[in-house]
Amino acid sequence: MATAANANKQSLKVGLIPGDGIGVEVIPAAKEAILALGSDIPKPEFVDLAAGFEHFTRHGTALPDETVQIMKEECDCALFGAVSSPTRKVVGYSSPIVALRKVLDLYANVRPVISVAADSSQKPAVDLVVVRENTECLYVKQEELKFTENGKEARATRLITERASRHIGQMAFEIAKGRPRKHVTIIHKSNVLSVTDGLFRETVREVPTLPELAGKYDDVTIAEQIVDSAVYRLFREPQIYDVMVAPNLYGDILSDAAAALVGSLGLVPSVNAGDKFIMGEPVHGSAPDIVGQNIANPLASIRSAALMLRFLGYTKGAERIDRAVEEVVREGRELTPDLGGKGTTTGVTEAVLKKI
Amino acid sequence: MATAANANKQSLKVGLIPGDGIGVEVIPAAKEAILALGSDIPKPEFVDLAAGFEHFTRHGTALPDETVQIMKEECDCALFGAVSSPTRKVVGYSSPIVALRKVLDLYANVRPVISVAADSSQKPAVDLVVVRENTECLYVKQEELKFTENGKEARATRLITERASRHIGQMAFEIAKGRPRKHVTIIHKSNVLSVTDGLFRETVREVPTLPELAGKYDDVTIAEQIVDSAVYRLFREPQIYDVMVAPNLYGDILSDAAAALVGSLGLVPSVNAGDKFIMGEPVHGSAPDIVGQNIANPLASIRSAALMLRFLGYTKGAERIDRAVEEVVREGRELTPDLGGKGTTTGVTEAVLKKI
Numbered sequence: 001m002a003t004a005a006n007a008n009k010q011s012l013k014v015g016l017i018p019g020d021g022i023g024v025e026v027i028p029a030a031k032e033a034i035l036a037l038g039s040d041i042p043k044p045e046f047v048d049l050a051a052g053f054e055h056f057t058r059h060g061t062a063l064p065d066e067t068v069q070i071m072k073e074e075c076d077c078a079l080f081g082a083v084s085s086p087t088r089k090v091v092g093y094s095s096p097i098v099a100l101r102k103v104l105d106l107y108a109n110v111r112p113v114i115s116v117a118a119d120s121s122q123k124p125a126v127d128l129v130v131v132r133e134n135t136e137c138l139y140v141k142q143e144e145l146k147f148t149e150n151g152k153e154a155r156a157t158r159l160i161t162e163r164a165s166r167h168i169g170q171m172a173f174e175i176a177k178g179r180p181r182k183h184v185t186i187i188h189k190s191n192v193l194s195v196t197d198g199l200f201r202e203t204v205r206e207v208p209t210l211p212e213l214a215g216k217y218d219d220v221t222i223a224e225q226i227v228d229s230a231v232y233r234l235f236r237e238p239q240i241y242d243v244m245v246a247p248n249l250y251g252d253i254l255s256d257a258a259a260a261l262v263g264s265l266g267l268v269p270s271v272n273a274g275d276k277f278i279m280g281e282p283v284h285g286s287a288p289d290i291v292g293q294n295i296a297n298p299l300a301s302i303r304s305a306a307l308m309l310r311f312l313g314y315t316k317g318a319e320r321i322d323r324a325v326e327e328v329v330r331e332g333r334e335l336t337p338d339l340g341g342k343g344t345t346t347g348v349t350e351a352v353l354k355k356i
Numbered sequence: 357m358a359t360a361a362n363a364n365k366q367s368l369k370v371g372l373i374p375g376d377g378i379g380v381e382v383i384p385a386a387k388e389a390i391l392a393l394g395s396d397i398p399k400p401e402f403v404d405l406a407a408g409f410e411h412f413t414r415h416g417t418a419l420p421d422e423t424v425q426i427m428k429e430e431c432d433c434a435l436f437g438a439v440s441s442p443t444r445k446v447v448g449y450s451s452p453i454v455a456l457r458k459v460l461d462l463y464a465n466v467r468p469v470i471s472v473a474a475d476s477s478q479k480p481a482v483d484l485v486v487v488r489e490n491t492e493c494l495y496v497k498q499e500e501l502k503f504t505e506n507g508k509e510a511r512a513t514r515l516i517t518e519r520a521s522r523h524i525g526q527m528a529f530e531i532a533k534g535r536p537r538k539h540v541t542i543i544h545k546s547n548v549l550s551v552t553d554g555l556f557r558e559t560v561r562e563v564p565t566l567p568e569l570a571g572k573y574d575d576v577t578i579a580e581q582i583v584d585s586a587v588y589r590l591f592r593e594p595q596i597y598d599v600m601v602a603p604n605l606y607g608d609i610l611s612d613a614a615a616a617l618v619g620s621l622g623l624v625p626s627v628n629a630g631d632k633f634i635m636g637e638p639v640h641g642s643a644p645d646i647v648g649q650n651i652a653n654p655l656a657s658i659r660s661a662a663l664m665l666r667f668l669g670y671t672k673g674a675e676r677i678d679r680a681v682e683e684v685v686r687e688g689r690e691l692t693p694d695l696g697g698k699g700t701t702t703g704v705t706e707a708v709l710k711k712i
């Protein structure tokens with residue numbers, strides 16, 4: 001895909017940030033999957049890194065400086081599990097995943113959503129990629145609270161820049177170019193947000209016409225959809241989508257919506273991708289309701305490891321993991337309860353490892 | 357529901373704003389349905405009012421002052437069809453529906469989404485109401501564009517006030533109280549937007565504890581969901597929701613998502629409700645792709661008329677329309693193509709009128 005391969009490396013240093021809740025249960029599965037690849041990738045080395053709400057409650061910070069420093073200075077890539085959200089506003093707490101995306105300049109959140117067809121010769125019913133801008137929109141977290149005579153008033157800034165929109169647009173076209181359908185749908189709400197979403201829409205549309213990219217994306221077709229109607233059509237006719245490119249918050253919502261179509265969030269992987277760093281992350285959350293029961297679905301994490309490897313250029317290793325996951329899902333013998341099975345996290349992981 | 361009945365009136369003056377596209381085809385159907393009620397409501401009088409993108413291109417304004425003035429001074433209520441969105445930024449154009457909601461202080465957008473069970477003795481699979489704040493959030497449309505050395509930067513303001521959140525919160529509790537399940541789910545993204553969505557969440561939660569409402573909502577239960585996961589769960593287990601209360605943009609997306617669950621946007625009505633005025637509006641858009649073919653589904657508009665009457669206190673008339681629509685859908689003989697039928701706008705309207 002879009003980032004440079006580091007195929008000549010002797011070793012691959014992977015930061016592991018399990019975070020909170022089931023993150024702690026599924027990240028080890030991803031580690032096992034990487035280890036199972038043997039010589040298809042450079043020798044992996046793992047380093048455990050702290051982050052999360054639980055770390056915040058114990059140590060007063062959700063993202064220790066050390067975690068960021070080790071990622072920046074020592075790691076080739078990383079895997080992030082999940083973070084819990086406090087159920088009330090907690091002074092001083094701020095989401096470590098949102099912070100990591102910015103501090104490592106992981107400007108793209110790439111979320112392939114693909115269903116597993118009953119028969120391996122069939123086309124999957126859903127096969128799309130949400131390419132989500134990952135650093136701006138309402139995620140700049142510039143908020144203020146005022147006390148007025150009419151009560152409290154809160155304001156947040158939504159930032160859309162030409163630069164980030166072009167960056168994510170190019171990522172979307174690059175990914176589309178490598179797919180059979182080669183089709184990009186731009187998601188926006190420029191009927192209301194004519195300036196911010198207008199800038200996003202125009203900038204992404206112009207990517208193929210940039211002089212330095214001239215001709216490169218001539219075979220990629222472009223469509224657009226207003227976000228509310230995009231969600232509606234996603235459920236009614238998912239096959240109209242190939243690559244969906246969206247500002248941060250719409251991308252967040254769209255990827256969860258798409259996940260509902262393929263049976264479970266427990267299947268959907270992502271990478272947070274920058275030009276210098278790749279961090280895999282399952283799309284699901286910390287799922288406090290099922291923590292500690294050994295029933296969390298490890299497949300999203302395992303697939304996130306594969307996607308991360310793909311972005312690093314280790315296509316063969318990535319394929320092996322993806323095929324193994326696909327077979328386990330297709331066979332349906334060893335699945336966690338979110339997919340209607342009676343299996344366990346460790347059982348499903350074992351089943352995948354055997355097939356890798 | 358929440359607004360005062362004007363049951364002693366001699367006549368009911370209804371503004372009709374068909375707007376663009378299929379709005380022009382479906383609003384007449386709603387008018388016919390109201391006329392069919394006879395003496396169950398005060399004698400209806402209709403006044404045709406202009407608004408929309410087409411009106412803008414011909415006359416330079418999307419919402420003539422006269423339209424607003426007549427609505428304010430003469431009408432008891434109104435029905436709005438749909439507006440087209442320009443496919444490129446058009447200087448001077450601004451959505452008339454967004455403007456009308458603000459200028460008439462229609463602070464709540466109430467969107468019941470209910471599926472029609474195959475057998476009238478069964479419970480519908482989906483039966484929820486999206487209660488969407490209708491005047492603020494990103495819809496304040498405060499946007500600015502800057503030219504920097506890194507290119508264009510656009511910013512939008514997202515406004516959440518305690519006052520509007522309390523207002524919409526109370527509407528949600530009031531609606532929930534009148535329903536069998538009596539359950540409110542607050543939708544937010546306070547894990548990222550701790551100040552704005554934090555204010556929304558806390559303010560809505562506190563509604564039942566306000567001294568002037570003490571005890572009133574004791575029988576209503578409260579839950580909350582982060583918006584991305586709310587959309588996911590909406591598709592997987594719609595039965596967990598009864599009343600969903602949300603800031604403006606989330607409500608916009610959620611109601612389209614919910615509409616996908618009941619077969620078609622062509623079925624889903626809404627009202628824009630304030631303390632002094634009620635405006636019905638189908639949730640669907642102007643659907644330029646099917647304009648002029650007499651195949652637009654009139655049921656969302658007809659149901660919007662019923663919902664409007666319900667809010668005005670004319671419950672009996674509203675029920676008659678709703679039952680007629682339900683029977684037509686259940687019988688399945690006369691349905692437009694969006695519901696898999698071969699019927700026409702006029703044919704479906706006739707079928708409903710016969711049953712009213």
Ligand SMILES: CC(C)[C@H](C(=O)O)[C@@H](O)C(=O)O
Pocket residue numbers: 083095097098252283547548584
């Ligand atoms: C946990 C939360 C801050 C995060 C987000 O909104 O980006 C999550 O929903 C995701 O999609 O990774």
Ligand SMILES: CC(C)[C@H](C(=O)O)[C@@H](O)C(=O)O
Pocket residue numbers: 191192228439451453454608639
């Ligand atoms: C047309 C558009 C401005 C409008 C909105 O976003 O509110 C529409 O999507 C709706 O839901 O009524």
